[in-house]
Amino acid sequence: MTWLRLSIMLFFAAIIAFFAVNNSGATTINLWPMPLEINTPVFLLIMVSIFGGYLIGSIRGFTKKIKSWRLIKQQASTIKALQNELSGLKVQRLARH
Numbered sequence: 001m002t003w004l005r006l007s008i009m010l011f012f013a014a015i016i017a018f019f020a021v022n023n024s025g026a027t028t029i030n031l032w033p034m035p036l037e038i039n040t041p042v043f044l045l046i047m048v049s050i051f052g053g054y055l056i057g058s059i060r061g062f063t064k065k066i067k068s069w070r071l072i073k074q075q076a077s078t079i080k081a082l083q084n085e086l087s088g089l090k091v092q093r094l095a096r097h
Contacts (some may be wrong), residue, residue, distance in 0.1 A: 019043055 023043040030037050 016047075019046075 020041075020043040023046070024041050026039050027042050027045060028037050028039050029045070
């Protein structure tokens with residue numbers, strides 16, 4: 001399994017290196033309305049954009065997961081309360097007979 005993981009990582013590293021070499025030309029980013037211009041290689045701009053999208057997606061997914069955990073915890077406590085109530089009702093029913 002580690003060989004498979006290593007080979008996949010090497011494959012993607014080779015793709016990224018190939019992409020970086022082929023897109024090493026510079027581009028200018030104008031940060032209007034601020035009087036600031038940044039000269040950066042194209043591959044760096046694209047990689048930072050991809051990483052930023054991944055980071056935003058991960059944060060969004062994590063917040064949804066937290067909401068799901070809260071809902072599960074709430075439903076578990078509701079289930080426990082209902083089970084306790086059901087046990088009490090069964091005891092009352094048996095006490096009548």
